[in-house]
Amino acid sequence: MPDAADGVGRAVVCAGLSCTFDAGGTPIEALAPTDVTFAAGRTTALVGPSGCGKSTLLRLVAGLETPTTGTIHIGDETPADLARRGALAMAFQDASLLPWRSLRGNVALALTLARRPADPARVGALIARVGLAGFEDRRPAELSGGMRQRAAIARALVSEPELLLLDEPFGAVDELTRRRLNDDLPALWQDRGATVLMVTHSVTEAVTLADRVIVLSPRPGRIVADIDVPLRRPRDVRGDPAFDRIADAVNDALRDTASDVRLAAQ
Numbered sequence: 001m002p003d004a005a006d007g008v009g010r011a012v013v014c015a016g017l018s019c020t021f022d023a024g025g026t027p028i029e030a031l032a033p034t035d036v037t038f039a040a041g042r043t044t045a046l047v048g049p050s051g052c053g054k055s056t057l058l059r060l061v062a063g064l065e066t067p068t069t070g071t072i073h074i075g076d077e078t079p080a081d082l083a084r085r086g087a088l089a090m091a092f093q094d095a096s097l098l099p100w101r102s103l104r105g106n107v108a109l110a111l112t113l114a115r116r117p118a119d120p121a122r123v124g125a126l127i128a129r130v131g132l133a134g135f136e137d138r139r140p141a142e143l144s145g146g147m148r149q150r151a152a153i154a155r156a157l158v159s160e161p162e163l164l165l166l167d168e169p170f171g172a173v174d175e176l177t178r179r180r181l182n183d184d185l186p187a188l189w190q191d192r193g194a195t196v197l198m199v200t201h202s203v204t205e206a207v208t209l210a211d212r213v214i215v216l217s218p219r220p221g222r223i224v225a226d227i228d229v230p231l232r233r234p235r236d237v238r239g240d241p242a243f244d245r246i247a248d249a250v251n252d253a254l255r256d257t258a259s260d261v262r263l264a265a266q
Contacts, residue, residue, distance in 0.1 A: 009041040009162055009195030010075040012061060017070035018220075019056050029220035030056040033069060036214070036223060043186070043196040045206035045213045047250060049257060053221025054199045055167055061197060062090050062165050074163055074195075082163055086114025089161035093168035095152035097140040103127065104136040107155045114159040123158060129188060130154045146177035153185050164189050166198040170205070182208055183234070190233070203250045207243060208235050215253040225253035 019031040031053040038044050046054045059065040061072055063079030074082055082088040089110070097106045108123045127136055130150040140148055149170060156164060170178045186209050189196055200206050206213045207229055215225035227249050237243055 009193050011040045012038040012163065012195060012197070013073045014061070015071050017057075017060060017072060018068050019053070019060060019065060020068045031060070032220040032222045034221070034223060038195060038197055039212070040195055041193040042211040043190070043198060043209055045198045045200055045210035046216060047200060047203065047206050047213060047254065048216035048221065049218050049254070051219050052216040053219060054216055057221065058165050058167055058197055058199050061163075062088065086116055086159045087162040088165070089156040089159060089163075090165040090167065091152050091156040091169045093171040095140070095148040097148055097151060099140050102137045102139055103132060103143065103151050106140070106151055107158050110155045110158045116159055126154045126158050131184060145173045146181060149173055149181060150185070153188070157188055160192065161194055164194045164196045166196065168199055168201065171201070178205070203247050203254070204237055206250065207247050208237055213246075213250050215250060215257065217257045224257055225250070227253070
């Protein structure tokens with residue numbers, strides 16, 4: 001990972017950030033007041049039980065939800081500022097490709113939405129880098145699930161974002177394809193030094209891809225563990241004792257949150 005000063009990413013600073021939703025007149029606190037900084041040019045994975053506020057935190061950073069309290073700054077800008085100049089990109093579990101557009105057209109659309117000039121050479125080069133050369137004119141229905149996810153990542157990266165947000169981007173594909181995507185795609189944002197926040201339910205995926213793993217408690221989400229991942233890349237999960245120790249620490253934190261929930265219910 002390049003030093004933050006050499007890359008494009010900047011720190012994301014969340015101060016007193018919380019979010020409460022109104023569910024038919026009943027307030028639901030999704031995220032408790034949280035102070036956290038995501039380091040520039042680093043990848044941070046958010047893990048925790050379903051409904052713990054992982055995706056809410058990601059959507060707050062993306063500017064897709066309005067915080068109940070607190071602020072978010074990326075450098076001296078807000079998420080809306082980054083989005084306006086096309087420096088923020090997000091990829092979801094659902095690739096959400098436009099069915100009437102070709103693969104090339106779906107990837108190029110991100111430049112149009114970011115108000116960037118068309119760059120066919122860059123679009124073509126990125127399609128090739130995600131392993132889809134030769135499929136440029138295919139529509140989404142003609143692509144496999146893994147291919148659609150590759151296309152979605154290419155679309156997210158074509159505008160060269162400073163902040164990349166990934167919400168279970170590989171969760172909808174089979175395990176073999178997921179491993180291949182974990183192996184092939186992270187270098188695309190790591191080489192550029194983008195700041196990356198990733199939501200995942202997979203501890204193995206979190207430790208494989210991230211520089212840091214944050215574990216959230218059940219709702220309302222609170223940070224209960226903040227675990228550094230000082231492993232060299234590329235990472236081989238098979239039989240690496242250092243990898244296993246970090247994965248065990250993440251799993252222990254997740255088990256502790258589950259125990260707390262059971263005790264509270266008694």
